[in-house]
Amino acid sequence: MRPRLTDFTDEGLLERFRAGEARAFEELMRRHRTPIYNFILRSVRHPHTSEELLQDTWIRVLQGAADFQHASKFTTWAYTVARNLCIDHARKASLRRHPSLDEARGRDSEQGPTLGESLSDASPAVDRKVIGRELQHRILSAIEALPSDQREVFLLREYSNLPFKDIAEIVGAPENTVKSRMRYALERLQDALAEYEDYAHALG
Amino acid sequence: MDCDTCDELLLDLVYGELDEPRRTTVQHHVDGCAACRGSLSRLRRVRQAVAKVGPTEAPEPSPALLEAIHAAARTTAVGPPRAVTPALEDVSAPRTPAWLRRVGEFAMRRQVAMAAVFLLSIGLGLRLVRLPGNAGSGDAVEVGPSEVIPAQEVPSSSGPAGRPEAPARSLAPERQDLHRATTAPRPHGTTPQRAEGPPLNGTHAPAPPSAVAHAPLQGNPGPAPTTPSGGDTLPTPAPTVVAGSSANSNQQSPSNVRLGGSDPVLEQLLPRAPALNNDPYQVARAPEQPPSNALYRWAALEQQGDEFTSRGQLDQAITAYRAALANGPDERHRTAITLRLVGVLNRANRGEEARALSASLRPGGGSNNDLLNALPSPPPGAAPPEAPVAPVAPVAPVAQVPPSANNLPPSSAPRVNPSLPRPSLNRPPTMRRSVNNAPMDQSLAY
Numbered sequence: 001m002r003p004r005l006t007d008f009t010d011e012g013l014l015e016r017f018r019a020g021e022a023r024a025f026e027e028l029m030r031r032h033r034t035p036i037y038n039f040i041l042r043s044v045r046h047p048h049t050s051e052e053l054l055q056d057t058w059i060r061v062l063q064g065a066a067d068f069q070h071a072s073k074f075t076t077w078a079y080t081v082a083r084n085l086c087i088d089h090a091r092k093a094s095l096r097r098h099p100s101l102d103e104a105r106g107r108d109s110e111q112g113p114t115l116g117e118s119l120s121d122a123s124p125a126v127d128r129k130v131i132g133r134e135l136q137h138r139i140l141s142a143i144e145a146l147p148s149d150q151r152e153v154f155l156l157r158e159y160s161n162l163p164f165k166d167i168a169e170i171v172g173a174p175e176n177t178v179k180s181r182m183r184y185a186l187e188r189l190q191d192a193l194a195e196y197e198d199y200a201h202a203l204g
Numbered sequence: 205m206d207c208d209t210c211d212e213l214l215l216d217l218v219y220g221e222l223d224e225p226r227r228t229t230v231q232h233h234v235d236g237c238a239a240c241r242g243s244l245s246r247l248r249r250v251r252q253a254v255a256k257v258g259p260t261e262a263p264e265p266s267p268a269l270l271e272a273i274h275a276a277a278r279t280t281a282v283g284p285p286r287a288v289t290p291a292l293e294d295v296s297a298p299r300t301p302a303w304l305r306r307v308g309e310f311a312m313r314r315q316v317a318m319a320a321v322f323l324l325s326i327g328l329g330l331r332l333v334r335l336p337g338n339a340g341s342g343d344a345v346e347v348g349p350s351e352v353i354p355a356q357e358v359p360s361s362s363g364p365a366g367r368p369e370a371p372a373r374s375l376a377p378e379r380q381d382l383h384r385a386t387t388a389p390r391p392h393g394t395t396p397q398r399a400e401g402p403p404l405n406g407t408h409a410p411a412p413p414s415a416v417a418h419a420p421l422q423g424n425p426g427p428a429p430t431t432p433s434g435g436d437t438l439p440t441p442a443p444t445v446v447a448g449s450s451a452n453s454n455q456q457s458p459s460n461v462r463l464g465g466s467d468p469v470l471e472q473l474l475p476r477a478p479a480l481n482n483d484p485y486q487v488a489r490a491p492e493q494p495p496s497n498a499l500y501r502w503a504a505l506e507q508q509g510d511e512f513t514s515r516g517q518l519d520q521a522i523t524a525y526r527a528a529l530a531n532g533p534d535e536r537h538r539t540a541i542t543l544r545l546v547g548v549l550n551r552a553n554r555g556e557e558a559r560a561l562s563a564s565l566r567p568g569g570g571s572n573n574d575l576l577n578a579l580p581s582p583p584p585g586a587a588p589p590e591a592p593v594a595p596v597a598p599v600a601p602v603a604q605v606p607p608s609a610n611n612l613p614p615s616s617a618p619r620v621n622p623s624l625p626r627p628s629l630n631r632p633p634t635m636r637r638s639v640n641n642a643p644m645d646q647s648l649a650y
Contacts, residue, residue, distance in 0.1 A: 189253070
């Protein structure tokens with residue numbers, strides 16, 4: 001019996017794709033698109049931009065698939081691509097001398113909701129309590145306020161569930177450094193969320 | 205275990221990254237140490253809090269992306285030998301010899317790329333100097349290796365248009381060219397690209413570009429395909445026409461031109477996408493690079509190639525495509541042109557060259573694998589600068605100077621595993637809103 005695509009590892013899927021099986025790549029996207037999208041979304045904050053960067057990520061992965069080497073994991077590679085795109089985007093945004101049509105109303109009000117608003121709109125579960133939304137806003141604000149090197153490590157570990165070793169490879173830093181950043185990030189978040197901890201427990 | 209050691213391992217414990225023996229050891233210490241227990245508790249509480257933010261569902265992949273995946277699946281199957289099942293193996297796929305891959309890897313090295321950019325920059329400088337001498341043969345001005353742009357206001361005084369050198373230039377033509385350089389839509393310096401549009405389309409381009417583009421390849425009879433009038437056929441790189449790039453590219457690639465042995469879906473996808481030169485990322489990375497009318501040359505040559513291909517004049521098409529590649533198309537069009545060249549080479553029974561080119565299509569390899577260092581890969585089989593239709597040294601594809609990791613914030617400088625493949629900067633269509641980028645591009649260029 002032919003094995004199902006869902007039974008393959010990421011690298012196995014990539015190998016099948018390289019053998020000409022397009023569905024293998026679709027399965028890869030299905031597996032990873034939401035975690036990668038959330039990593040991008042929480043890095044660049046704007047849903048529309050994030051969708052574009054996610055697409056760009058897949059395209060670059062697609063283009064590099066032929067030369068992918070198994071020395072690395074697929075996720076490490078894909079997140080590296082996504083991260084570089086996020087950095088590019090941040091640099092591009094920082095170079096803007098004046099507001100462009102692309103981002104006509106400034107960083108915090110670009111065509112649509114902020115990340116917090118989009119999250120609370122997109123996920124029905126968080127609408128159950130106003131206080132839940134408030135907490136999420138607080139959490140997201142705290143995450144966004146993190147220094148970028150800490151934030152990316154935090155996002156990759158906490159939400160993308162990547163091991164520190166892989167994160168070290170993605171961000172190009174020693175694993176100990178990555179753990180230190182993670183520790184700092186958690187401490188900052190803890191400080192920022194201190195007054196809401198009771199709410200968190202109440203929701204738990 | 206002391207507290208310092210334990211503290212270092214608390215994160216691993218919280219995230220489940222400890223093996224069983226160490227987990228037991230740490231847990232044992234925590235049980236007997238109030239300070240470490242407090243640290244662990246705080247870590248868990250903050251994790252519990254941030255877990256309240258659930259993931260946002262990612263959007264479904266667009267049809268264009270799915271189309272690109274299927275096209276890429278067919279393309280990637282044409283690659284180096286891999287262990288694939290016989291049923292999946294494309295027996296007709298050309299295989300790249302190992303030595304060719306090594307050559308390709310050498311060509312992809314950073315030093316080689318930097319040297320190429322340096323040399324091509326010199327070429328650009330020389331070309332700027334030479335331009336006056338190439339001026340006008342009555343109704344045409346040589347602006348590049350092969351594309352001839354009409355310039356009616358320049359009298360015929362300085363020799364044939366196709367002359368690559370002008371050793372004994374008089375001052376007059378230089379002044380004329382100086383005048384033209386300030387008024388004509390062919391900026392070499394800081395003239396904004398936006399200013400190119402109207403004069404090019406109106407005053408300075410009375411003939412369809414496709415017609416004048418044939419001039420250097422005279423002796424290849426055959427009517428030019430129907431080309432739309434006006435300047436629309438020129439893939440003007442100005443941001444103002446980004447929205448029209450799709451239509452322009454389609455015009456460059458007549459639908460009756462098929463890639464020999466290539467994927468029509470991919471063929472259709474690649475040229476239609478916004479050119480890299482309109483990519484705000486790229487502008488942000490290399491704002492000092494002026495627009496170059498190399499963009500016009502490769503496009504005209506590409507169109508020549510298409511037309512020769514449609515007429516079955518394969519050798520001429522190969523020459524034209526190679527000249528186009530030598531004139532610094534952006535990454536996307538380089539791929540598109542290379543694909544066409546591969547197809548034509550296959551049709552012309554020049555499979556070895558086609559395989560070499562196929563290898564050049566795949567990014568990565570070698571020691572230079574920085575994901576952001578996407579220098580245009582010099583295809584091993586691509587046209588040399590001395591290609592017949594490219595008498596002038598090709599203009600450096602300077603606009604493609606890759607983003608440099610050095611420009612990134614130190615804390616987040618992208619360091620990529622050397623084993624990772626290096627994707628190119630090609631983009632599929634519909635991936636990016638191009639129109640809105642126009643003002644930003646221009647503002648960033650200066």
